[in-house]
Amino acid sequence: MIDFRQYVNAYKFTWQVSRDQLKLIENKRTKAKSRTANNENLHSKRRVIDSYAILGITKAEYVCLKQNKKIKWSKEEMKALSDMRSMNHENLADFFGVCCNDGDRFYALYNLIERASLEDFVRDLDFDFDSTFQSAFLNDILRGLQYLHKSRVGYHGLLNVHTCLIDANWVLRMSNFGLSTGLNGFIEDGSLHVLDKLPKSVYVHVAPEHLKDLSVPNVYPQGSPEGDVYSFGVILYAMLNRCLPYEKAGLSLTEVVDGVVHRNLRPECNDLQNAQLLEIMNQCFNRTHETRPNLRDVQRTINAAYPASYGNLVDQMLRMNEKYAENLEKIVAERTSLLAEAQEQTDRLLCEMLPPTIAARLKAGEAVIPRNYKSVTVAFLQICNFEILMKKCSPDQVISFLNESFSTFDWLLEHNDAYKVETTGENYMVASGVPNENENRHVGQTIKLVAVPEWKFVIRIGFHTGPIAAGVIGLRSPRYCLFGDTVNFASRMQSTCNPNQIQIAESTANLLKGSPKYRLTKRGIVSVKGKGEVNTFWLHGNTPESGEPEKAAA
The missing domain is CATH 3.30.70.1230 (Nucleotide cyclase, GGDEF domain)
Incomplete structure (x- = not known):
């Protein structure tokens, strides 16, 4: 008979991934894709991913750091990792676990989402990033954050336009959540070391209280629920302005960090037509974390700013695919075949989920009444x-x-x-x-x-x-x-x-x-x-x- 303590220990370490379970794949076509990225439209390409892992039969993207010495997890950290492993939410990428103390590399593994990141949408100026997409993505982020903040994990910690990923069904799912504070501690005590410097855009999303005394760009920031609200404000800024804060000013990373921490530097956006969005965004940038709005206030403002954002997932998918199709018609006439493909994808998805007659009634907005x-x-x-x-x-x-x-x-x-x-x-x-x-x-x-x-x-x-x-x-x-x-x-x-x-x-x-x-x-x-x-x-x-x-x- 299995000893009860063995059973408990097995449950605790469901998040532990051995190196033998991982098969790392390097994308040899990354450079070629990068060269042609400017000539490709967002709708006809996938994310450019340098490498990914195969875990069983599942693709996983990972955060990789150099491990210098054995990592000792606390009980609270192991409980949080177990909770992350068991999380199941449509706006969070699945967390597969961590691979550590098994060689000189540390891996944190999440489900690979291949369509695009939110940054891809923000920077593709040919894409009509209208209120339908804005409201859907903002609501997806808020739903995911509300789930995280109520969980034992407590916060995301690395929320930015890179970690917000859009899947094949146009659902935004957040990745790389829950590890920022732990990585910060392990880097500070010398257990881990970053292999590549973190990009400037990561720190642009970080709240002032977490930038203070941070050794950028070699250390992950700590996280908090209030820090997530600040990061949400930066994402809202990027979606509305199609660029990240401070880009047009040409400030270096050192200047940005010094300005945010010591000189109350904050993103400026005073020409928005929607006063509600401008006000809530500025509140998210408050220097003192206690004065930032909570997620319920942010959600209330988003609902008021986008009154047409309603319906369930099927409704959202239909509207977003219709907008996607309209956008394709505007870009290039030779891509009309993609319009038919997008429409067929919507119909095919509905007909796989439902009988064709039922799917047709739902598309027409009719109620399907249960019957005998x-x-x-x-x-x-x-x-x-x-x-x-x-x-x-x-x-x-x-x-x-x-x-x-x-x-x-x-x-x-x-x-x-x-x-x-x-x-x-x-x-x-x-x-x-x-x-x-x-x-x-x-x-x-x-x-x-x-x-x-x-x-x-x-x-x-x-x-x-x-x-x-x-x-x-x-x-x-x-x-x-x-x-x-x-x-x-x-x-x-x-x-x-x-x-x-x-x-x-x-x-x-x-x-x-x-x-x-x-x-x-x-x-x-x-x-x-x-x-x-x-x-x-x-x-x-x-x-x-x-x-x-x-x-x-x-």
Whole structure:
């Protein structure tokens, strides 16, 4: 039996990454990309990343420092790292952990977000950085900060335009949070040493109280919630002015730090049309941290300054993709193909999350009211011996196998009146008769999907017909979900089925007995959890009618 202390220690060190787990990748095309960056538009390129790490099958970006001596973590630091490892918020990049005391390098690892940084948007003057993008990104930052400030971590610490990253769904996610104070202490005591000097732009975002007595550019600043508010003000300045503070004045890093710490130097922006934004930004720059606004006051001002910033994640994505498409039309006529690609990406994303008819109604702004369906057929398919496959194959091979395995179903779905509810690992769930009712044709439609004689792997299939309830669940990430005993019964038909068989209950078999198209064999009584003894049948397939699509299994 595992000792309780061992269990606790294992939990504490979930954030510890060994050097053997990391595979470092250097981007050999970085220089070439940098040379052509001025000729590329933001929409047709990704972030220029010098190097990244592979952790398992996941890409990670990292902060790397030279380690001079063993690092000893305090209990509070380990608790904070454990909390960071378990954090899950849509506006924070996932923290994977740290690699330390394992060689002469220290790594802090975060999920790699490849689309762009906020700085890329700020400096791309061809990009129409209008109120839609401004409000969405500012609200994303505030949501992430509110989550951090309520957590054990307490603050971001390195909030700037470089660490605010935009993912493929136009959601801003903050990276490099929670480590600034720890890195500051380890550098000061000689445990760590920066390999490259930190850029000037990092210190421009740092509050005066954290710049004082700081050995720039070789030391990370400490952090605090009030310091994050100051950094938010700098980001707001950059978004509204399309440049960082003090750039136009041509001040050096030493002059900026000395001015901020000793001469009350602060960003000036008096020509903003929006007085609310100007006032809150100036309050964020207050020299004494106690007089800076809290996040609730900042959020209230942002909401008032951008009254049109409303809706859930799907609404935001649709509006932002529409703005993105409009912006593409203005840039160059030859890039009209990207407009269609952006529109298709939005439609494809919605149709993957929801049935097409439901997605169309949501796009049109219509409400999708949950409802009951009197008769729907739900089918479950499971690939047998999947655990053995997982042990013998690499993750890439498993994913490739599943893609090939389910390609037949995806092809058949395009030619029949059915909807793929979800795929989870080796399981595939499909329904017919919902959300589009099809006058009791759903049983036959489902059989066309599952009765494929040429499967080249061992599967078990079960389906059941009966009433269900269905509706859209979730606001930020909506899903069309099915509820009711029919779903559970169909799942039991699959789980109690023999390999390479299709099992149905007697009630479903009675719907098929009158048709010569279907061949049924009585299996007999089967014990079904929650149902007791159930009389079931084997379905051996159907005879395709002329004109119906046929496809061999992949």
